[in-house]
Amino acid sequence: MSATAVKQPNWxxxxxxxxxxxxxxxxxVWPLAxxxxxxxxxxxxxxxxxxxxxxxxxxxVRVMYVHVPNAWLSQLVYGVMFAAALGSLVWRHPLADVANxxxxxxGAAFTALALYTGALWGRPTWGTFxxxxxxxxxxxxxxxxxxxxxxxxxxxxxxIKAGRIVAIVTLIGGINIPIVKFxxxxxxxxxxxxxxxxxxxxxxxMSLLLPLLLMLLAFTLLFSLLQVVRMRTEILRRRAExxxxxxxxxxxx
Amino acid sequence: MIGDGAHIPFIAGSYVGVAVLVVxxxxxxxxxxxRVKRQLAELEKAGIRRRSADAASTRTDTP
Numbered sequence: 573m574s575a576t577a578v579k580q581p582n583w584x585x586x587x588x589x590x591x592x593x594x595x596x597x598x599x600x601v602w603p604l605a606x607x608x609x610x611x612x613x614x615x616x617x618x619x620x621x622x623x624x625x626x627x628x629x630x631x632x633v634r635v636m637y638v639h640v641p642n643a644w645l646s647q648l649v650y651g652v653m654f655a656a657a658l659g660s661l662v663w664r665h666p667l668a669d670v671a672n673x674x675x676x677x678x679g680a681a682f683t684a685l686a687l688y689t690g691a692l693w694g695r696p697t698w699g700t701f702x703x704x705x706x707x708x709x710x711x712x713x714x715x716x717x718x719x720x721x722x723x724x725x726x727x728x729x730x731x732i733k734a735g736r737i738v739a740i741v742t743l744i745g746g747i748n749i750p751i752v753k754f755x756x757x758x759x760x761x762x763x764x765x766x767x768x769x770x771x772x773x774x775x776x777x778m779s780l781l782l783p784l785l786l787m788l789l790a791f792t793l794l795f796s797l798l799q800v801v802r803m804r805t806e807i808l809r810r811r812a813e814x815x816x817x818x819x820x821x822x823x824x825x
Numbered sequence: 826m827i828g829d830g831a832h833i834p835f836i837a838g839s840y841v842g843v844a845v846l847v848v849x850x851x852x853x854x855x856x857x858x859x860r861v862k863r864q865l866a867e868l869e870k871a872g873i874r875r876r877s878a879d880a881a882s883t884r885t886d887t888p
Contacts, residue, residue: 805858
């Protein structure tokens with residue numbers, strides 16, 4: 573074997589290289605957009621026209637089809653940011669910070685929607701828009717963490733330093749995710765426990781579960797689409813900033 | 826069972842709120858993407874190239 577042989581990067585490293593990422597995601601955006609639109613159309617059709625009322629909640633059960641997917645995404649997006657923060661701090665991967673930055677506003681939006689739809693669901697079913705119980709309070713804390721991370725990044729001019737500090741804060745903030753998840757088991761709460769991922773299987777009939785799963789798929793695809801487009805935009809933004817700096821340096825020489 | 830007529834505003838409010846924020850988010854993401862692409866195109870039009878692009882072209886030009 574030649575002494576000058578260079579170790580080839582593995583497939584993941586190749587896919588995750590910013591230039592390569594821009595190249596292969598170009599072919600992903602439109603299929604993702606179409607799949608998202610189809611999933612939403614099917615999910616909304618089932619949610620409004622082909623699912624029964626709940627025997628207790630009546631038509632209010634239809635709020636579940638937008639509340640649960642947003643609540644699921646509020647935690648999933650944080651999971652993505654947590655993994656990105658690890659990638660940023662441990663492997664110093666250039667795309668990891670891009671992924672973290674792209675996901676934060678999306679996570680904040682989905683968490684805000686989970687709180688909003690939860691409040692509207694709570695008023696007729698529990699008699700209150702808001703209760704300071706474990707699930708709702710920890711979800712509000714999650715929203716504040718998202719907003720804090722966005723504000724923290726904007727507070728720094730040096731994006732490398734900002735990325736490192738945001739990654740550390742993201743890892744610390746990750747403590748809140750198990751609290752959100754298990755709050756309904758740990759404390760007495762108005763909020764119902766898990767009804768899909770349980771040891772004995774889903775606790776709801778297929779007629780309610782199918783629209784919920786379709787809406788979960790639609791919102792997850794929506795997040796994937798927005799995340800890919802935002803990551804592409806962020807890579808191009810960094811490229812443009814680097815070119816502007818280069819031009820400014822050239823002008824001063 | 827909850828009487829449904831009185832709760833239509835809550836159901837409609839949930840879906841309309843979600844739709845407004847999701848459409849707003851989509852519009853912002855597309856607008857931001859187009860803005861950055863335009864900015865990049867203007868820089869390239871002004872003859873500014875990335876250092877890595879310069880290096881790549883030098884490598885190909887040089888035998």
